[in-house]
Structures are given as C-alpha cells and as structure tokens.
Amino acid sequence: MKIAILDDYQDAVRTLDAFARLAGHEVLVFNDTCRDPQALAERLVGVEGLVLIRERTRIDEALLSRLPDLKVISQTGGGAAHIDRQACERHGVQVVTGTGLPHAAAELTWALVLATARHLPQEVENLKAGRWQRTLGAALHGRTLGIFGLGRIGSLVARYGQAFGMSVLVWGREGSQERARDAGLDVADSQRDLFERADVLCLHLRLNDDTRGIVGAEDLAAMSPDGMLINTSRAELIGPGVLEAALRQGRPGRAGVDVFEREPLLEHPMLALPNLVATPHLGYVEKDTYERYFADAFDNLLAAMQ
Structure with missing residues (x-):
C-alpha cells in the first residue's frame, strides 16, 4: 500500500x-x-x-x-x-x-503560565546579552486561575493551579460546571464574570461552530491590566485580530499562546509585542x-x- x-x-x-x-x-x-x-x-x-x-x-x-x-x-x-x-x-x-493524551498539552500550558508570569524568555535573552534583572514578575500563589472549559486538559491545569496555591474559577458548558462543582471548584456567574475575576485565564475549549470566536474584544477588555491570557487550544476561539488589539491596549497585560490562525506562522506583527510569549504549537509535540x-x-x- x-x-x-x-x-x-x-x-x-x-x-x-x-x-x-x-x-x-x-x-x-x-x-x-x-x-x-x-x-x-x-x-x-x-x-x-x-x-x-x-x-x-x-x-x-x-x-x-x-x-x-x-x-x-x-x-x-x-x-x-x-x-x-x-x-x-x-x-x-x-x-x-x-x-x-492530555498531559503534554497541560504541561505546556503551565510552562506558558510560568514563562509569562515571570518574563522568562525576556530575562533569558537579557542575561545572554549581559543585562541583569530587568523585569519584575508576578507570583501565582494567592491569585485566581480561570479555566474556560473543564475537560481533560483543563482539569489537569486546574490541579496544577491548586498545587501552586491558586484559587480556581471555572466557566464553560453545563458539563464543565458540573465537573467543577464535583471537584469543589468555584463556578463563575457568567463568561464575563470569569474574565473579570481571573488573574490568569486559560482557554481549554474544542473548536467548533459554537466556540469559534467565543472570546471577543469585550471579554479581554474586562480583564485586569495585570491579567494573563493563556491559549494552548485553538487560536480561532478568539475573534480575528482581537488578541493582538487587546495586548496593544494593555488588557490583558500579557498573554502566552501556542496556537495561531494560520500555521506554520513565520511572520506576524503580534510576535514582536513585548507582552506576548509565543511557542510554535508545541502542546502535543x-x-x-x-x-x-x-x-x-x-x-x-x-x-x-x-
């Protein structure tokens, strides 16, 4: 054959x-x-x-x-x-x-959380260039981890957040909400409530007709200037151009992404943004x-x- x-x-x-x-x-x-x-x-x-x-x-x-x-x-x-x-x-x-298998994608998600919170890519380059301690990172302990979609990957990431001393807030379809309650996790009042309250917000939704563009400009604008959005699921969950515009406006303050609307992505203005940590779709690699x-x-x- x-x-x-x-x-x-x-x-x-x-x-x-x-x-x-x-x-x-x-x-x-x-x-x-x-x-x-x-x-x-x-x-x-x-x-x-x-x-x-x-x-x-x-x-x-x-x-x-x-x-x-x-x-x-x-x-x-x-x-x-x-x-x-x-x-x-x-x-x-x-x-x-x-x-x-959910584990590799969940681990990469948490790597992006840490890298984004502590400016690790920038500081690695700073050190190589002879620059010492140029940024001030953010600790995760005591902050709120938002999980949009509590499936297999989202459930693992929620446990990682708990291990780091974070409170976990969940939103998604009824199945996600039921799993959250069964696990003793808080459930947001609405999608907007999730974006408003989360210090770190991770997207873990499947891409389909119902979820395409489910995250809009108004959602990201509701996040804190110190907030972080992490997306290792699919870029199309966010409306076209919405994340780049939001990062330029400073809400959320930072983002870590592993997925893009067109892959492989070799050039894009968003990649030059100082408040973005990006990896080339490594979640399962x-x-x-x-x-x-x-x-x-x-x-x-x-x-x-x-």
Whole structure:
C-alpha cells in the first residue's frame, strides 16, 4: 500500500518505534505544509492511505477530487475539524481518528503560565546579552486561575493551579460546571464574570461552530491590566485580530499562546509585542504523545484498509 504522512515538520515520525508498524508498505513523508490543492495532489498521486498530524492541512473537495486512489484518511488524535467529512463520503474515503493524551498539552500550558508570569524568555535573552534583572514578575500563589472549559486538559491545569496555591474559577458548558462543582471548584456567574475575576485565564475549549470566536474584544477588555491570557487550544476561539488589539491596549497585560490562525506562522506583527510569549504549537509535540498518536493512527489505517 502507498501511504503518505503530511506535515512532519521535525522529520520525527521515522524515528518513532511506532513507525515499524508500516514495514512493508511504501511510505512517503513530507516535512512541509503544501497549501495548494493541485500541488499537494501531485505529491499524492497513487496514495491510498493518508496520515494527518493534528490539523495542519485542510482536506476538502478541491483536494479530494484530485485523489481518485485515496481510500482512507487516518487522523492522529481525535480532532478532525479540518476534514470535510461530507466530501470524504462523496468520494468514498473513510476517515478514522484516534485518541489524545492530555498531559503534554497541560504541561505546556503551565510552562506558558510560568514563562509569562515571570518574563522568562525576556530575562533569558537579557542575561545572554549581559543585562541583569530587568523585569519584575508576578507570583501565582494567592491569585485566581480561570479555566474556560473543564475537560481533560483543563482539569489537569486546574490541579496544577491548586498545587501552586491558586484559587480556581471555572466557566464553560453545563458539563464543565458540573465537573467543577464535583471537584469543589468555584463556578463563575457568567463568561464575563470569569474574565473579570481571573488573574490568569486559560482557554481549554474544542473548536467548533459554537466556540469559534467565543472570546471577543469585550471579554479581554474586562480583564485586569495585570491579567494573563493563556491559549494552548485553538487560536480561532478568539475573534480575528482581537488578541493582538487587546495586548496593544494593555488588557490583558500579557498573554502566552501556542496556537495561531494560520500555521506554520513565520511572520506576524503580534510576535514582536513585548507582552506576548509565543511557542510554535508545541502542546502535543513530545515523544510519548507522538508514539501514542502514531501507533493509533497506523493501526487504525491498516485496520481500515483490511
């Protein structure tokens, strides 16, 4: 079987133990993102099985119409918002998805909280340049951690906050509110109340039609000038251009983000803002998670083909 793996930026898949599952098959691995459907289709001539790494490439009618040999798409993790499932059905392409692990994303979230609160990227660069203690950070103990969406990742982050001596305030759908009450956590009166009261606010929502743009300019304007917004979920949860404008206006005072509307992002005016700590979508990018994701994806692909 001819199999293609897209968007392996670090050329890491071939180094995984899970890659041995594809022994005996012709495997193409691409290390960049090709956005032009015609050019991408030319790469994938004759491909029967396609393995996608998270949500890096859009699969739609324009692409599928050029891939008559494609039979199965196997998605690492469970998110498939970038796949037009109706178009796949029309073209007889089966879509299979795996499961995710919450720990790596939760850990990266907390790394961004600490880095943003204590200006760690700036101070690392200051020290390398011979500058000593140029910023004044903020402690987390005694402050309020806001969690927007108490799912698997949000629940872990809430526990990290408690370990640091923070009080935890939750908002989200009824399921999030019920889980918060069951865990003895405070529930905000409303979305606006969450943004007004949180010193550190972490977004942990799935992206769908209901949550796209759910955070607006008025929400961020309600945050304190000393407040911090952390987003390791999806950039599109915030309205287009809203976060950049809010940071320029100083509410919230700082932000740590791991996700962007267009990825990979190599240039953007927001990246130059001094009150932004940004990472290139690293939440799930670590070996244990990759082994789990790709083992599932390869097993699902081979099972579907059989």
